[in-house]
Amino acid sequence: MNSPVEIPYQSFIKINRNSEVAIYMQVTNQLINAIQRGFLPFGTKLPGTRALSQLLQVHRNTIVAVYDELFAQGWVESLPNKGTFVIRKNDEKPVSFNDFNQINLKNYPKTTGFTFKTSNILDNPFERSDCEFVFNDGVPDIRLTQIDQHSRIYSSTLKRRAHKISHYNQDGSEFFKKNLSQYLNLSRGLPISTHNILITRSTEMSIYIVSEILLSENDTVLIGALSYFSVNMIFQKTGVKIVTIPIDDEGIDVEEVRKICQKQKIRMLYLTPHHHYPTTVTLSAQRRLELLNLANEFGFIILEDDYDYDFHYDKSPILPLASADTNGMVIYIGSFGKSLAPGFRTGFIVAPENLMTEMRKYLGIIDRQGDILMEHVLGEMIAEGEINRYLKKSVKVYQERLDYFVRLVEENLGNYLQFKKPSGGLAIWAEWKIPINLMQLSRNCGQNNLFIPKTLLYQNKDLTAMRLGFGNFNFDEMEKSIEIFSKTVKRMS
Structure with a gap:
C-alpha cells in the first residue's frame, strides 16, 4: 500500500476561508468527493490528524472534526493502533497513485452515462451580437423606464409587506389580481374577477400551460401562415398537427377557417388579432365576430395572444375578442408591464373559472414560489395610477x-x-x-x-x-x- 503522504491532497482540497461553509465541512465534502470518484481508493490509509493539518495549514482540531464527520457518515473506519482507513465497500479497481497527477478533479462528465430523448424543436432561435x-x-427601450422610482416602490413594498408573507402562494398576490382585473376591465373591456386570472412569468409560460392542459397529440391547431416562432415551437413539442391560414390586410382569412372546420375537427385557433405577428395588421371587427360565431358553431378554442396591446397609437383601439365572448370559447393571454424594466414584467391568462382551477395545478408544479413581492409592487402601480401615467x-x-x-x-x-x-x-x-x-x-x-x-x-x-x-x-x-x-x-x- 502506498504511503498516505504520497497522495497530493493539496491538489484536490481547496479551502475558501471567505466562504460561509465551515472549513471542516469544506474539507469533508472534498474528501467524500474524492472517495466517490475513486481518487482515494477503498482501503486507503488517511494521514494522521497532525500530518494532514500541517499539510492543509489548518488547526488539528479541524481535521479531528473532519474525521469524526467522515466516520459518522460511514466513509472511514478507525482501527486501533493502525489509523483511519477508507471503508472498502466493493471490489472496484482503485485508481493508481502513479496516475494521480493526470487526474483533474474539477472535470465534470461531458456526457451522461444513460440515453435520453433529444429534440431540435426547442433549439434556441435567438442570437447574440456585439454590434453597436x-x-x-x-x-x-429600457432606457425610458424610471428604474429608480420602480426600485423605491419595491423597497417600500418589501418593508411593508414582507412580514405578512409567511408561505409560498402559487395562486399569486390577490392584491395584484384584484387591481389587474379592474385594470383589464377598464382598459380592455374584460368583465372578469380575480377568479379568472392566472399570473405567469411570460407569454411563453402561459401558452405552455394552456397547451399542456388543452392539447393532445394529433390535435389540429390553426395558426396564421406567418406566426410567432416561439409559440410554434411549443405547439410542435406538444405533438399537434399545425395547419396554416392565409393572412391579408384584414388579418386571418376567416373563410378559410370555415372551410377547414367543415372538413375536419379543429381543436384550437391561435392568433394575435390586435397586431398580427409578424405582419402587424389588425384583425377587422367584422372578422372578429365571424370567428366567435365559428368557434361556437364548430367548438374550437380561440387562444388570443394580445402581446402588445399597450402600444397602440389610435385613439380607440379595438377591444379583444375575449371582451365579446359569452360562451367561454376564448382564452386570453397577455403581458403586463412590458414597457417597464425587465424585472417588473409578468404574464397572465384570462379564462373561465373551471379551466382556471386546472391551470393553477400546473402553475403549482412549474412556478410554485411565484413572485409575491413583485406582484404587490405592480398592484400598487396600478392602484396609484402609475402605470397609466407611465404608459401615456x-x-x-x-x-x-x-x-x-x-x-x-x-x-x-x-x-x-x-x-x-x-x-x-x-x-x-x-x-x-x-x-x-x-x-x-x-x-x-x-x-x-x-x-x-x-x-x-x-x-x-x-x-x-x-x-x-x-x-x-x-x-x-x-x-x-x-x-x-x-x-x-x-x-x-
Whole structure:
C-alpha cells in the first residue's frame, strides 16, 4: 500500500476561508468527493490528524472534526493502533497513485452515462451580437423606464409587506389580481374577477400551460401562415398537427377557417388579432365576430395572444375578442408591464373559472414560489395610477419614434421596400421589391456594426420580408442604423 503522504491532497482540497461553509465541512465534502470518484481508493490509509493539518495549514482540531464527520457518515473506519482507513465497500479497481497527477478533479462528465430523448424543436432561435446597433423584434427601450422610482416602490413594498408573507402562494398576490382585473376591465373591456386570472412569468409560460392542459397529440391547431416562432415551437413539442391560414390586410382569412372546420375537427385557433405577428395588421371587427360565431358553431378554442396591446397609437383601439365572448370559447393571454424594466414584467391568462382551477395545478408544479413581492409592487402601480401615467408618456415617445423611423425608411429604402405604417406596436413589417438574399444581407450588415437576427427574416419562394423593430432606437441611433442598412442594400442590389 502506498504511503498516505504520497497522495497530493493539496491538489484536490481547496479551502475558501471567505466562504460561509465551515472549513471542516469544506474539507469533508472534498474528501467524500474524492472517495466517490475513486481518487482515494477503498482501503486507503488517511494521514494522521497532525500530518494532514500541517499539510492543509489548518488547526488539528479541524481535521479531528473532519474525521469524526467522515466516520459518522460511514466513509472511514478507525482501527486501533493502525489509523483511519477508507471503508472498502466493493471490489472496484482503485485508481493508481502513479496516475494521480493526470487526474483533474474539477472535470465534470461531458456526457451522461444513460440515453435520453433529444429534440431540435426547442433549439434556441435567438442570437447574440456585439454590434453597436441591433434591429430587434420590437421591444421597448429600457432606457425610458424610471428604474429608480420602480426600485423605491419595491423597497417600500418589501418593508411593508414582507412580514405578512409567511408561505409560498402559487395562486399569486390577490392584491395584484384584484387591481389587474379592474385594470383589464377598464382598459380592455374584460368583465372578469380575480377568479379568472392566472399570473405567469411570460407569454411563453402561459401558452405552455394552456397547451399542456388543452392539447393532445394529433390535435389540429390553426395558426396564421406567418406566426410567432416561439409559440410554434411549443405547439410542435406538444405533438399537434399545425395547419396554416392565409393572412391579408384584414388579418386571418376567416373563410378559410370555415372551410377547414367543415372538413375536419379543429381543436384550437391561435392568433394575435390586435397586431398580427409578424405582419402587424389588425384583425377587422367584422372578422372578429365571424370567428366567435365559428368557434361556437364548430367548438374550437380561440387562444388570443394580445402581446402588445399597450402600444397602440389610435385613439380607440379595438377591444379583444375575449371582451365579446359569452360562451367561454376564448382564452386570453397577455403581458403586463412590458414597457417597464425587465424585472417588473409578468404574464397572465384570462379564462373561465373551471379551466382556471386546472391551470393553477400546473402553475403549482412549474412556478410554485411565484413572485409575491413583485406582484404587490405592480398592484400598487396600478392602484396609484402609475402605470397609466407611465404608459401615456412612453406611448407618446414611441409614436414619435415610429413616425421618424417610417420617414427614414421611406427616404432611404423606398425603392427597395414596401410597407404600411402600423397602428401600434414597436415594429414594422416590410416586404422587398427586389430579389435579395436576406441571410447574406444580415451577414453584410453585421460586418458594418448592425446586427439583424435571423428571427426577423422571412424568405421563401413566395415571400421576401422582414420585421424591423424601432422601439429600442433613439433618433440618432435610427439614423445611423438606417444609413448602414441602406448602404449595404445598395451595394448588394
